Amino acid sequence: METRSHEKQAHHKAQKISGFVSILRKETTSLVAFWTKFNNDWLWHNAAGLAYNLILATFPIVIALLSLLGFFLGSLDAQAYDQIRTYIVNTLTSVTGAQVILNAAVRQLKNNAGFLAIIAIIFALFNGSRLFLFMEGTLDIIYHVRPRGVIGQNVMALVMLLVFVVLVPIMVFGSAAPALVFSLLKHTSLAMVPGSSFLFSLGGIVGGFVSSYLLFQVIYIVVPNQKISFRRSWLGAIVAAVLLEIYLALFPLYAVSFLKSFDGALGLLILLIFFYYFAMILFLGAEVNAFFASGVHVTPYDLATMVHVVSSHLATSEKDIQEQAAVDHKNEIPKEIRPKYERPKDALSTQADRS
Numbered sequence: 001m002e003t004r005s006h007e008k009q010a011h012h013k014a015q016k017i018s019g020f021v022s023i024l025r026k027e028t029t030s031l032v033a034f035w036t037k038f039n040n041d042w043l044w045h046n047a048a049g050l051a052y053n054l055i056l057a058t059f060p061i062v063i064a065l066l067s068l069l070g071f072f073l074g075s076l077d078a079q080a081y082d083q084i085r086t087y088i089v090n091t092l093t094s095v096t097g098a099q100v101i102l103n104a105a106v107r108q109l110k111n112n113a114g115f116l117a118i119i120a121i122i123f124a125l126f127n128g129s130r131l132f133l134f135m136e137g138t139l140d141i142i143y144h145v146r147p148r149g150v151i152g153q154n155v156m157a158l159v160m161l162l163v164f165v166v167l168v169p170i171m172v173f174g175s176a177a178p179a180l181v182f183s184l185l186k187h188t189s190l191a192m193v194p195g196s197s198f199l200f201s202l203g204g205i206v207g208g209f210v211s212s213y214l215l216f217q218v219i220y221i222v223v224p225n226q227k228i229s230f231r232r233s234w235l236g237a238i239v240a241a242v243l244l245e246i247y248l249a250l251f252p253l254y255a256v257s258f259l260k261s262f263d264g265a266l267g268l269l270i271l272l273i274f275f276y277y278f279a280m281i282l283f284l285g286a287e288v289n290a291f292f293a294s295g296v297h298v299t300p301y302d303l304a305t306m307v308h309v310v311s312s313h314l315a316t317s318e319k320d321i322q323e324q325a326a327v328d329h330k331n332e333i334p335k336e337i338r339p340k341y342e343r344p345k346d347a348l349s350t351q352a353d354r355s
Contacts, residue, residue, distance in 0.1 A: 034291050037298035043283045046138040050131075050282070051275035055268065057131035060124035061165065129157035132223060138283060139224040141303070142290045148225045160222060167215055205245060213241040216285055224286075232293040240285030247277060 133153055140147050148156060216237040221228050251274060290296040299306060311324035312332060321332055 033298050034287065037291055037296075038284070038287050040299050040302040041138075041141050041287070042303045043138070043142075043280070043287070046141070047276055047279035047283060050134060050138065050279035051272055053131045053134045054275040054279070055271060057128045058271075060126075060128035061131075061161070061168075063121065063124040125158060125161060129154065129161045132157040132160040135219070135282075136223050136225065139220075139286055140226075142283070142286050142296070143224050143226050143294070144296055144299070145224065145226045152225075156222065160219070163218055163222075164215075167211070167218070170211060170214075208248065209241050209245050212244045213237050216240040216244075216282065219282065220286060220289055228289070228294070233289050235293055236285035236287070236289035239288050240281050243281045243284070244278070247281060251277075 136153060136156065137147060147153065217230075217233060220233040220237055221230070301309065308326060312321075312326050312329035315321045315324060315332075322330060325332060
């Protein structure tokens with residue numbers, strides 16, 4: 001009886017271990033496939049491209065943001081507008097080190113007036129919206145969908161730029177509100193409550209997280225050329241928002257420790273590095289949504305190899321072969337669409353010689 005009882009326990013334990021190993025193998029396979037898709041979609045390259053586009057868009061976005069703030073607040077209270085403008089510029093500068101670009105944008109608005117200001121705003125809206133065209137192209141690759149048409153792309157880009165301009169002040173206020181409240185209450189009796197400073201610091205983190213989450217959520221739903229529900233986009237937005245908050249906390253330490261020797265115009269290097277990893281976080285969240293929430297799995301090859309296969313091995317005619325194929329594939333026969341009895345004899349003999 002004891003032997004049989006020990007055998008049952010050993011069998012039950014072996015089943016548990018086997019089940020755990022099976023789950024671990026399944027999860028590992030899924031993570032490997034996710035990582036392969038991340039690389040096949042060329043997100044390392046696209047993150048560099050988005051970082052460059054973010055630098056180009058910073059100047060026009062700041063002009064558009066300050067112009068809209070001036071339109072709504074400048075006529076009511078010029079002093080309040082100046083304070084908010086200064087606060088936004090200082091906040092963005094402290095986060096990214098983009099002091100050169102932001103100060104230039106402020107000077108541009110001060111120097112232009114009337115009709116010139118309107119022209120500057122129009123160009124700012126156009127140039128700033130190009131950022132979201134690049135972003136849509138990458139997200140369409142992630143979701144394996146066709147891009148929008150020219151009109152649809154530009155409408156989406158302008159709408160997203162306006163949404164972005166509206167969200168930036170909300171994000172800045174949301175992340176700074178707890179610190180502002182703490183500065184107002186530190187001279188009151190509430191500041192004597194144990195743990196109050198920790199609670200206000202935690203409030204700042206929560207405010208920044210909520211603001212970042214809203215930004216990523218809007219991008220993941222609107223930018224890709226696919227109808228994406230909240231159910232299939234919230235997970236990636238949370239992942240990206242958490243990573244961004246960690247990144248925002250660590251990046252100033254990195255910049256001070258390793259990039260403090262770069263001043264002036266070379267300070268743009270800091271901005272480029274900041275935007276690069278921000279782009280990686282944004283694309284990582286989109287990959288989480290596509291792979292785990294929408295079931296968009298890995299492609300058989302990376303982008304360059306897929307272009308080669310389609311243009312050199314899956315062309316539908318000799319003309320396509322000559323126009324699209326690689327140089328060493330110009331003499332290939334579109335064998336996938338023509339049976340052997342329809343091919344010229346010399347072509348068949350040539351193919352036989354190659355094989």
